[in-house]
Amino acid sequence: MRALTEAGRKIISFASGEIGLPALPVLADELALSTRESAYGPVGGNPDMLQAAAGYWTRRGLATGPNQLIAGPGTKPLIYAAISAMQGEVVVPQPSWVSYAVQAELAGKRVHRVPTRSTQGGIPDPALLADRIRSARSAGADPRIVVVTIPDNPTGDVASSDTLQDLASVARELDLVIISDEIYTDLVFEGTAPHPASFAPERTITTTGLTKSLALGGWRLGVLRTPATEFGARVHGAIKAVASQVWSSVAAPIQQAAVLAFNEPAEVRSWVSAARRLHQGVTGTLAAALSNIGADLPHPVATCYLYPSFDRLADKLAQHKQIHTSDELAKALLQHGIYCLPGNAFGDPPDRLTLRFSVSHLYGETAQEQEESLKSHDPTTLPWVQEPIRRLEAALKTLMSTD
Numbered sequence: 001m002r003a004l005t006e007a008g009r010k011i012i013s014f015a016s017g018e019i020g021l022p023a024l025p026v027l028a029d030e031l032a033l034s035t036r037e038s039a040y041g042p043v044g045g046n047p048d049m050l051q052a053a054a055g056y057w058t059r060r061g062l063a064t065g066p067n068q069l070i071a072g073p074g075t076k077p078l079i080y081a082a083i084s085a086m087q088g089e090v091v092v093p094q095p096s097w098v099s100y101a102v103q104a105e106l107a108g109k110r111v112h113r114v115p116t117r118s119t120q121g122g123i124p125d126p127a128l129l130a131d132r133i134r135s136a137r138s139a140g141a142d143p144r145i146v147v148v149t150i151p152d153n154p155t156g157d158v159a160s161s162d163t164l165q166d167l168a169s170v171a172r173e174l175d176l177v178i179i180s181d182e183i184y185t186d187l188v189f190e191g192t193a194p195h196p197a198s199f200a201p202e203r204t205i206t207t208t209g210l211t212k213s214l215a216l217g218g219w220r221l222g223v224l225r226t227p228a229t230e231f232g233a234r235v236h237g238a239i240k241a242v243a244s245q246v247w248s249s250v251a252a253p254i255q256q257a258a259v260l261a262f263n264e265p266a267e268v269r270s271w272v273s274a275a276r277r278l279h280q281g282v283t284g285t286l287a288a289a290l291s292n293i294g295a296d297l298p299h300p301v302a303t304c305y306l307y308p309s310f311d312r313l314a315d316k317l318a319q320h321k322q323i324h325t326s327d328e329l330a331k332a333l334l335q336h337g338i339y340c341l342p343g344n345a346f347g348d349p350p351d352r353l354t355l356r357f358s359v360s361h362l363y364g365e366t367a368q369e370q371e372e373s374l375k376s377h378d379p380t381t382l383p384w385v386q387e388p389i390r391r392l393e394a395a396l397k398t399l400m401s402t403d
């Protein structure tokens, strides 16, 4: 990638999941009001922020008290703290977001990958999960934590209530703790995503934050919710102990802005709806372009990601282009100026020809273009959105050609 950029090639990136949109002005103003606050603040989070985050969850059907919550500098460190504070090895979905497996390994834990059901990305197939746990345990391993993502990165799927019900039954039967990463929960295009904590409230830890729905990744704020049980209180204490020794507290001005974000006044709600519409419009157009080329993928329902499979074209790609793996496919696309991530980066078997495309960097380079993208009724007519999609289509057509 760097060599091509240095050689003067214009590379279009569909790789990063960072949301390329500017901060909502009311949140920026709120943050600015508190920049003179210089004290650390309580380890788990400021009481008014925790109260606001409790309201956020309660409005989404998970009744929550502030004493169940812990704030951290993003959900990433919170998930790591949860994995490291609990006993047992870690199960992750296959495919899944890159960091879970690495975090488990950093915490000195073995990782078990369990494939997901079709269109149910983010949740290990519950039947396979049960089999895998039983056979791992009988071979002396100790899987006890299962990390799930709903809505999912990389697939963009939203698993169904039936799948979550099955997951909850397996978790109960085999005494597993679920860590549910719900950072994309407000980016479901129609309706809402179900929560694993509704099905297994006694054993589910849930995380969310400001990074995706409000495009505030660099502000670094996430919140983790523990069950309202004795087990939940124990885990809460253990994770807070990690917080105390690792990050102490989240920056006070960011927490002040988060109070407003989690209280969701009209400006916040309408900004999130506009961002959601934008992701929906652009993922929909890109999905149609990919399926015209012969890729298999479901109609996008959430997030800013598409995870097409090119398996149907495997013979053609092998015969005419000597492409046999997702890595080779991604590298070939890079030669045509398109940067995306291969499925094997998310733990998929190397010979599954899956790629992950993120549209979140197509929304313009300047704040003005990004504002225009947010306001547009048809963002795919904007030149900065249209051109990368056209370039991707052309690159794929060349790659799929037999000459």
Ligand SMILES: Cc1ncc(COP(=O)(O)O)c(C=O)c1O
Residues within 6 Å of the ligand: 017, 018, 073, 074, 075, 076, 077, 097, 149, 153, 181, 183, 208, 209, 210, 211, 217, 221, 222
């Ligand atoms: C599934 C998932 N979880 C968590 C994160 C990171 O979130 P945070 O910025 O809250 O650490 C990302 C970012 O890409 C993600 O895709």
